[in-house]
Amino acid sequence: MPVTVKTCATPAEAAAALSSDRGARYIAGGTLVMRALNEGDVEITTLVRLADRSLAQIRTSGARVSIGADVTLLQILREREFSYLHPVVRSIGGPAVRTMGTVGGNLFAYPPFGDLAAALLALDATVSVQSGYGARDMGLEEFLAARDRAGGTLALAVSFERPASVDAFRYRKVARVKPKGASVVSIAAHVPNRGGRVSNVRIAYGAMAPTAIRAKAAERALEGRTLDEAGVAAAVAAAAEGTSPATDAIASAWYRREVVGVHLRRLLLGLES
C-alpha cells in the first residue's frame, strides 16, 4: 500500500511533520520501518526523511562524544576512536544491516534487537530530541521508558563520555545462532576500577524487558566490590531482579532469567563464553 514520503530540509521540519501526523514515522536506514511496511503495517501512512546527512555527524568535545542519530553502524566501525563499541556493533546483523542501521534507529528496536541501546545505557548516554515543543536533552533511560508513548519525537543524537579505561567497558551478547543471531540476552557493563574496587557501576541488559534496561539490583550489589568470584557473587545473585523478558522464538522468559546471571558473572570476571 503506497504511503506518502515527506523529504524535509531540517530536523525541525521533520519533527513538525512527525508531530502533526500520527501515522508518520521517521525513516533513516529503513531496517525497522521498511520491514514494518513490507509486513503490511497499516498504521504507517507517511514516511518522514531528511534530505541531507545533517544528523549523521560525529562530534567530540574532550571526553564527551556526540553521535548523530543517522550515523550508521558501519560509520561507528570505521571510527577507531569507538573501538570500545566495535564488539557491540559487530554483534548486530551482518554487514548489510550495519551499512543501513543507524544509532538512532537502534533506540527504537524491539527485543530481541536493540543491543546498541543497552551499551549506550551502560555508558550513561543522553538523547537529544526534538518535538513540537522544541529541542531538549533527556537521559536514555527516561527516553526508552517513554519511547512508545512519545509519538512525534525525533531523536537527533546520543552523547556520552568515553569509558574510563579500556577495561572499564564490557559487553557480551548471547545468541543461539553462530556467528551471530538475535539476542537471548545482551549485557553491557561500565565498571570503572578505583583502587581495586569498582565504583559508579552501570549494568544494562538487552532482551530482558520491552526496552533495554538497567540492572539496578546488580549494580547496587556490585558497587564498591572487587571483580573476583567473591566480589561479584551478590550481583550475580541479583542479576534477574527487575527484569521482565519475553518468551519468543529465541528463548523463553524463564530461560533468559535463568542464564542472565551466568553470563553476567562471566562478563564481570572476564571469562570466555
Add this chain to the structure above:
Amino acid sequence: MAKTALQFIHNGREVAVFVDGGANLLSVLRDLVGDHSPKFGCGQGGCGACTVLIDGDPVLSCVTLAESVAGKSIDTADDLKSGPDLHPLQTAFMANFAAQCGYCTPGMLMAAKALLDHNPSPSRAEVVEAISGNICRCTGYEPIINAILAAAGHGLRRA
C-alpha cells in the same frame, strides 16, 4: 497516490522510473528495471537474498526505501559477468559447488564482492563474517566459504 520520479545508476547505466511512495528498492529493481537477480526472500532484511551494493557497500534492497537511492550507484549480480565471461567469484562458486537451489546465490555473490573489493585477501573468519547476514538452507555454507576463499586466492581480475 502520485508517483515519484527516481533516477539512479543501475549496473553502470542511468535509469529513470516512477515509483510508488514507500516502494522498496527490491521491487523497483525487479518490477520496474527488470533486473531479477536480487531475490525476494523474507522481506524483513533477515535473509540476505536481496543483497545489492549501493556505492560499493552491501545493503538489503527489500528494506531500502527506493527514493533514498536517488543519484546513487546500484550494483547487482546481474552485471557480474562480462559477456560470456563469468566473474571469478561466479567461476569459484561453480567450481566449489557453492550453489544448490541457487536462491541465495546472487545475494551471497554480492556480499562476497563487497568483501573482496575492500579486502582482497580475507581470512576464513572474515569470509564467515561477510556472509553472516546471508542465509543458505542448502549447502551448509562450507562450499560457499571455500568458493570465496578460492576466488580470493586466484585474485579478482575484474572489479
